[in-house]
Each structure stands twice: as structure tokens, then as C-alpha cells.
Amino acid sequence: MLDIQAIRSHFPILTQTVNGKPLVYFDNAATSQKPQVVIDAISKYYSEINANIHRGVHTLSQLATDAYEVSRHTIQRHINAKHAHEVLFTSGTTHGINLVANGFTQFVKAGDAVMVSAMEHHSNIVPWQMLCERTGASLRVIPMNEKGELVLEEFEKLLDENVKIVSVNHISNALGTINPVKFIIDKAHAVGAAVFIDGAQASPHLSIDVQALDADFYAFSGHKMCGPTGTGILYGKEAWLNKLPPYQGGGEMIKEVTFEKTTYADLPHKFEAGTPHIAGGIVLGTAVDYLNSIGLDNIAAYEHELLEYGTQKLSEIEGIQLVGTAKEKASVLSFNLAGIHPYDVGTIVDKMGIAVRTGHHCAQPVMNAFCIPGTIRASFAFYNTKQEIDALIAAVKKAQMMLG
């Protein structure tokens, strides 16, 4: 059992009031709040060891470099990567997707296909569309059913040897669906396709083992898992990362530069041009340590309890339409009230101190599939409580009364 009150005391922002009401933060799928250890670690970095990494021989540079590489190892263990150099620091999931989609330009040609699913975030659609535009490849889309689950029979039908890469999310940001990524990876590998997993929503909620999944690439963002914004990780299998061309040129990513020719640095530096977000990279390790001190299995179990409680309470409201009712689901409740625009509901519940997201959640194709302009999305984290869900339910009922 998690001591939620103790956990809440780790997050200074949770004691705030918004519009005169205690803050209820249910926009965790957009970004998580930060515990004091993370906030302190940022301050400590700049107060005590700030220096550029991998360059200087002076002590501070060495300390900063060591801390950065310790963080890389922490994350390597956290996702069970085989090598630390398979763990690349990025600015976030979007950066990771673009890095790989860009690199795949040389492995994809006209007549080939790239596959995504019907429930992707725009950032896992657009870079692949751009790849298709550059190469003349076609984009294939795995459909979903009315519950918001991928239709696996259709996926298997769409899969053939023309498909060079499949990119799907582990958990849908708009619907909360947990996708059967292991199945998708195995099937795709059977036809020789690589698989990229967008783990932005999964990394705060599930323990991830990239070797057990056999994922070729796995990307996630630091800010959704208690870490700083502007940080992220791209895991790639060593063989793939060696094959992929560098994404950006600059300092740090080279072995030798002359005006005739440049040779590139070894992994991971080949993909880490320029001075990175050093503080962010180091503190992402702190955030991972923090999550592990609570335990991702404990987090997943508690969040599931919140999901079940919230689903039940919300379902009792007359005229509620839950969007995304997959059997395997993370702690995301996307919903609408019959005859009421989600924007109106979001505005009223905000006046009552509750932070939810309204709109299309950067997943317009998902909204189009359900023929709705958007949803109200409440996404829970391990520091949320059932009392807060009660406050949401009361606010939604009030919004319904005022707007209906």
C-alpha cells in the first residue's frame, strides 16, 4: 500500500489553490508535477557542478560529465537496455521520433510502406508522413474499434514485406488504451520491419523492458515522468543506431573534422550534437530514481484503482459518454456530456480548481473516428486521490447543471 499523503507531501505544487479552491491536478498525461527531490537536484546542479560535459579536463567538467553518464546508466538499468550507449538523451519523445524518421530516409524507397496506428499523437504521425513525402513510400494505418482498441487482424493483413517500419504508441494519450506492443513487434519482425514504440504515456505508468519487448526503438519524455521539461530518451538497438546516419551535425558528435571529411563519434555521441540540456539529463536520472523508490508496479496498481473508481463514478452521471473503453487501459478518462461542448465543461471545472484537458489532445484522427470535436480528459497520477475524483465528479455535475 502506498502512503499517498506522504507522497503528496513530496510535491510542493499540490498544496496550491486555484480560483480559490484546492488544486486538483488531473492533466498528468500532458505533464506530471515534480517532486521536491527533482526541484532540488536542478538547483544543486547549477549551484555546485555546472560545467560543460565531455570536454574540459577541469574538475567541474569531470563532475558534470560523470553525473550525466551516471544518469544514462540509471536509465539504461531502468528500461533494461543492453548497453548504456543505446540510451540517447533527447529533448523529448518528438525529438526521438524525428531522429529515427529522418534517418530512415535512406532505408525507405518508393513502393515501400510505413505503418502507424489510428490512435497516434500527431507527433507520431507527421514525422512519418514527412518521411513518406521524401521517399515516395506510402503510409498504412492500423484501424481501431469502437472501444479504442487496435484491430489486430487488420494489422496482420496490412503487414507485408514492403513495410519497413511500424511506429505505434505503447499507451494512447487520448484514450488510455494500452496497446499489445509485444505482439506488434513480433509480427512486424517476422516480415523484416523495424518497430518504433512511442512510450511517452507508458513511461510514467509501466515498467519497461526494451529487451523483453525486443523493440528496435523506444522513446519517451522526461517531463511526463516527474523529470524536467526539455528532456527525453531515445533507446535504439546498437545495430540500428550504428546504421542510422547522424540527425544533427555539430560539436560533440564528431571524431575528426577536416574540410574534406568528417568522421563521426561513436555511440551515443554521434546523435548528441551540441551542448545538451545537461541539468535536465542529470535530473531525469533523479526522477527515475524517485519513481523507482515508489515502484512502478505499485504505481500501476494504485492508478488502476483510481481508474476503476473514476470510471464507476463517472458512469453514474446521466448523459456521460466515455471515449476509450479498452479492456487494457491506463489511468486516463476521456469523456463528454451529451449535448454539451467539452470546452464549456473544461472551463467550468477549471473555475472549481480542477485541471483537466479539453480538445482533441493532438490526436485529431482519433476524434474524427469517434465523430466528436474533442473530449474532456482527466488523467491520473499516483499522487492523486479518490477524494479528488469525487471533486471532479461534483464539478462535472455542476457544469452539467449550469450548461444543460
Add this chain to the structure above:
Amino acid sequence: MSIKEIQDEIIDEFSMFDDWEERYQYVIDLGKTLPLIEEQYKTDDNIIKGCQSRVWLHAEEKDGAVAFTADSDAILTKGLIAIMIRVFSGQKPEAILNADTDFVDEIGLKEHLSPTRANGLVSMIKQIKMYALAFNAKN
């Protein structure tokens, strides 16, 4: 009535309310009473960009004044539109161009005027002024 007089009248009406709930309920009720835009004007060309909800705005000139009609699929937005139409519809283009919208602050709805707010009120005011500018130039 001049734009300023109408704005003062609205400020007066809102001053009766004690809290956000009453203010918002009034905006919602205004939204429900907004006369509908004619269906033929609910075209994609008349949609104002930058809103989470869809907003249509149509303008025409009648006897030197600009008549606005509008609609939205979100009721709060519709209420805000109703207020703007009450202020600006039937006014001369020049008066519309010279008017400010500080009264929104005084009626406790300032947060809706933030440019980052996705309700499109700012875009709508901009569009109202664009119409006024166009009619003014034409004359």
C-alpha cells in the same frame, strides 16, 4: 446608444452578481438567447480560426452601420459572442474601429481575453474589427 453606453449598461448588469457562478450562468443564458445566424452563413469561410469550439461570424452593412450575426457550438463562447454582438452590431465602422474592450475586465471575464485562451474571443474581436476596417475603407 453608443458603444460606450452599451458597455456601461453591461457592466451595470454584471455588477449585480456576487460570484463567478452567477456571472457564468448569465453568460450561458445569454448564449442560449443569441439569435441564430442564418444557416447559409455557417460556412467554412466564416469560421474564426484559433478556437477549440467552432465560431462563425457574418457581417453585412446596413445604412452605414455593420450588422453582425454569429454562432458557436460551445455555449460559453456563444454567450461571449452575444455580449460582443450587443456591443458592436448596429454601430458605424469607424466607431467599432475606435472602440476598446476594457469592459470585459470590469465584468470579471478578463481571463477570456488572454491571447493564449483557446476560446477565440480575441480572434473574434479581431475579426469584428477587420470587418469594420473593410467597410470603412469601402466608404
